[in-house]
Amino acid sequence: MKSNQNKSAINAGPNEFFLGVTTFFPLVFAATPIGLLFGALAAQKGMSPLEVLLMGSFVFAGGSQFLALDLWADPLPWLTIAFSTFLINLRHVLMSASLAPKLGHWTPLQRYLGFFILADEVWALSEQRAMKQHTTFSFYLGVGLTLFITWQVATVAGSLIGAVMGDPSRYGLDFAFTALFICLVMGFWQGRKTGVVLAASGLAAVLTHKFVPGAWYIIAGAIAGVIAAAVQYDDNPNGLQKSAEALQ
């Protein structure tokens, strides 16, 4: 009871929720074409709109959903699809481990339910928020639910109207996903050191993608970037900042 009062005072608040919604809002324009594209491709593979909705709601991870479509065949190779999904989503382990200490006062229930919708964009915006202050559950929910609803509406709409839309790459919409992620990456830009991290992870990812089948390139790139950051670590410049943080 007593801890509950404490937490709700920090976590609740429509302002934080609304801030989450507005922070996500520009991404609606990126997620919608990607969702339409996914729905259209899923329809071509013979998925019904309800099946598209079920996959979007339960899996809610765009990259692995596209990967699954890539592998979709008759008979359905469910084991290959499930394992590839697990592999491509292994990055979520790093993502949740990175975000978990920055959450502020979340209850265990909020953590375990909330992380069900920890998609790339939700996580990236929560991380950016955490650079200023702890990410509240309300903010997280504002970001997450906006993407969740956008994704389900767009994918189901895409599966219904996909046939008449034609080839989305004609309008450059296949690049929207890449452009979105580049913008998210640049949100973390802090100068030359970030450049070295990005160069290392980009190079490792490209090479691994070229020579190793499957989704290992994401793990390889992440590890290379992390190593680049560890090598560049310097005690002194961060020392002042560290002690300032410790005092808070």
Add this chain to the structure above:
Amino acid sequence: MTSEIFAVDPLVLFTILAMAAGTYLTRIAGLVLTKFVTFSGRTEAALQAVPPAILMSVVAPTAFATGIAETAATAITAVAALRLPMLAAMTIGVVSVVVLRMALAVI
């Protein structure tokens, strides 16, 4: 028509649930991990790099190994993202990839 919209194949449903189970496992794994491990100093600096490194890895094959148009558009998007709001930078990126693809097709 309505029956087609609401059709759910049992094997498709099973595949979706298998995908969902694996995905949820990876999403909560970090919550469990951080209970047992604490990070500081160099390790913390390394973990700070996780977000940009992962995002970079996801897009790198498309951004740098698809074609000249995609690579150039990636660079344009990145520069634009440093100065402009996200939506504007994304629009510039998508428009530039279309223009570059058309220009390269002509050449």
